[in-house]
Amino acid sequence: MFDNGTVDRPDKGDELPSGSSLLRGQYLIEEYLVRGGFGITYLARDSLDRRYVIKECFPGALCCRVKGDIQPLSAEVADKYLSIRRHFVREARRLAKLDHPNIVKVHQVFEENNSAYMAMEAVNGEDLLSIIDTAPARLTPPVVVKALRDALIAIRYIHELGILHRDISPDNFLLGENNHLTLIDFGAAREQAGKENRALSALLAVKDGYSPHEFYLTDMLQDASSDLYSLGATFYHLITGEAPPNSQDRVVAVASGQPDPYKPLDGGDWAYDRRILASIDRALELLARDRIATAAEWLDLLNQFAATTMPDVVIEEGDLTRVISRLVEDTNQHVHQGMPGDAAQQQSKRKRRRGRMVDEAQDEGPKQLVDIFGNPVPDIDAWMREHSDGKSPKRMHLMPKKRAKAAAEPEPDTAEHEAEAAQGGGGLSLNRLISACLPGRKTQSQTILQNVRNQT
Numbered sequence: 001m002f003d004n005g006t007v008d009r010p011d012k013g014d015e016l017p018s019g020s021s022l023l024r025g026q027y028l029i030e031e032y033l034v035r036g037g038f039g040i041t042y043l044a045r046d047s048l049d050r051r052y053v054i055k056e057c058f059p060g061a062l063c064c065r066v067k068g069d070i071q072p073l074s075a076e077v078a079d080k081y082l083s084i085r086r087h088f089v090r091e092a093r094r095l096a097k098l099d100h101p102n103i104v105k106v107h108q109v110f111e112e113n114n115s116a117y118m119a120m121e122a123v124n125g126e127d128l129l130s131i132i133d134t135a136p137a138r139l140t141p142p143v144v145v146k147a148l149r150d151a152l153i154a155i156r157y158i159h160e161l162g163i164l165h166r167d168i169s170p171d172n173f174l175l176g177e178n179n180h181l182t183l184i185d186f187g188a189a190r191e192q193a194g195k196e197n198r199a200l201s202a203l204l205a206v207k208d209g210y211s212p213h214e215f216y217l218t219d220m221l222q223d224a225s226s227d228l229y230s231l232g233a234t235f236y237h238l239i240t241g242e243a244p245p246n247s248q249d250r251v252v253a254v255a256s257g258q259p260d261p262y263k264p265l266d267g268g269d270w271a272y273d274r275r276i277l278a279s280i281d282r283a284l285e286l287l288a289r290d291r292i293a294t295a296a297e298w299l300d301l302l303n304q305f306a307a308t309t310m311p312d313v314v315i316e317e318g319d320l321t322r323v324i325s326r327l328v329e330d331t332n333q334h335v336h337q338g339m340p341g342d343a344a345q346q347q348s349k350r351k352r353r354r355g356r357m358v359d360e361a362q363d364e365g366p367k368q369l370v371d372i373f374g375n376p377v378p379d380i381d382a383w384m385r386e387h388s389d390g391k392s393p394k395r396m397h398l399m400p401k402k403r404a405k406a407a408a409e410p411e412p413d414t415a416e417h418e419a420e421a422a423q424g425g426g427g428l429s430l431n432r433l434i435s436a437c438l439p440g441r442k443t444q445s446q447t448i449l450q451n452v453r454n455q456t
C-alpha cells in the first residue's frame with residue numbers, strides 16, 4: 001500500500017496517483033478520471049473489491065497538492081478554501097441522504113489529506129455530453145423525451161427537499177443500460193433557502209450556455225426555475241447539437257434593444273412534438289417569471305401532451321384492460337395456438353391461420369369489432385388510418401371481406417412479429433392497436449398488454 005505523500009507522481013499533477021489509499025486502506029485509487037473546477041474524480045475499489053467513484057474536493061483555483069496534502073495557494077484564499085471544503089462536506093452529507101433511482105448514491109463522506117472526499121456508486125453509463133459527441137444516433141426522440149421525463153422526476157425530488165442542483169448540464173447526466181438516466185455532480189448544490197455561500201456558489205458553478213443569468217450574479221434570487229433553465233439548455237443541446245447562447249449575452253442583447261440571440265426550438269424542423277419543444281423554450285426564458293416554475297409543472301405538461309395525443313376520451317386502465325380482454329377473447333376464437341418453431345414454419349402457419357380466420361370470418365358473416373371504448377368499428381382500415389397518426393395503417397386479424405386477399409399475404413418478418421406469432425397470433429394486432437390508440441404511452445400500453453396476455 002502506498003503512502004499518498006511518498007508516491008512517485010510521474011505527471012507531477014495535482015491528481016492522486018493510481019495505488020493511493022484513502023481512509024486507512026479502505027479505498028484504493030485505481031485511476032484518475034477527470035478534473036473539474038471544483039473537484040477531482042477517480043475510479044476506486046474498496047477492500048471488498050467493489051468499484052466506487054471518489055470525488056475529492058479540489059477547487060483548483062484556490063489550492064494545490066503538496067506531498068499528498070491539499071494546501072491553499074495563499075493565506076488570502078485560505079478561508080475561502082476552508083469554506084468550500086465545509087460546503088463540500090455538508091452537501092455530500094445531504095446527498096448521502098437522498099434515495100432516488102435517478103440520482104447517484106453517495107456511500108461515504110470523509111476528510112483526509114487536508115481535503116474532503118465523497119465515495120459514490122460507480123454508475124455504469126456514459127455522460128450525455130460524450131454521447132452527443134461520439135454516438136448522437138443513440139439520442140432518438142423517444143430516448144430524449146424519456147430522459148427529459150426522468151430528469152424532471154429527479155429534479156422534482158431534490159427541489160421538494162429544498163435542494164437546488166445548480167450545475168445541470170449534459171455532462172452531469174449519465175445514460176446507462178436501458179437508457180436509465182442518473183443525475184450526478186452535486187458539488188455546486190445548495191439549499192434553496194440558504195443565502196450563505198452565494199458568492200461561493202457563483203464561483204463554483206457557472207457554465208456558459210447552461211447557467212441562467214441569475215447564476216452570474218450574487219444578489220439575485222435563484223429558485224427551481226433556475227435549475228429548469230439549465231435543464232432546458234441541456235435538452236436544447238441534445239436536440240440541436242449545440243448549447244443555447246450564453247444567458248449573459250442574451251441579457252446584453254435584449255438590454256441594448258437587439259433581438260435575443262436565442263433561436264426557439266418551436267417552429268424549427270425538429271422531429272419532436274411541438275408542445276415539448278415549446279416547453280423547453282419556456283424553460284429557457286430569460287426572466288424567471290416567464291419560465292416554467294417547477295419540475296412538477298413541467299411533468300404535468302408532459303403528461304397532458306401524452307394524454308392529448310390519445311383519442312379525446314380519458315379512460316381508466318381497468319376499462320381499457322376489460323375492453324381489450326373482450327377483444328382478445330373474441331379474436332382468439334378464430335386463432336389456433338401456435339408453438340414456437342422455425343421462422344418458415346411459423347410464417348406458413350401464420351398464412352394458414354390467416355386464411356382460416358378469413359374463411360371463418362366469411363362463414364360467420366361480418367364480425368363486429370369494437371374500439372377500446374366499446375364503440376362499433378364498421379371499417380377497421382378507416383379506423384386504423386384515423387388513429388395511426390399518419391403512419392401506415394396496420395391490418396387486423398378480423399377484417400371485411402374485400403380485404404381478405406390482402407390479409408392472406410405475409411407481412412414483413414421481424415423478430416417482434418415472429419415472437420408475437422409464436423404466442424398465438426392475437427398479440428401482434430393488439431399491440432399495434434394499443435400503440436395506435438395510445439401513441440406516446442407505449443410503456444403503459446405494453447404493461448396493459450402484458451396483463452391482458454396473463455389473463456388470456
Ligand SMILES: Nc1ncnc2c1ncn2[C@@H]1O[C@H](COP(=O)(O)OP(=O)(O)OP(=O)(O)O)[C@@H](O)[C@H]1O
Pocket residue numbers: 033034035036037038039040041053055104120121122123124125126127167171172174184185186187188
Ligand atoms: N458516480 C459516477 N459514476 C460514474 N461516472 C461518474 C460518476 N461521477 C462522475 N463520473 C464521471 O466523471 C465525470 C466528472 O464527474 P463530476 O461531474 O462529478 O465532476 P466534474 O464536473 O469534473 O467536477 P466539478 O464538480 O468541478 O464540476 C462525469 O461527467 C462522469 O463521466
Ligand SMILES: [Mg+2]
Pocket residue numbers: 036171172185
Ligand atoms: Mg460535472
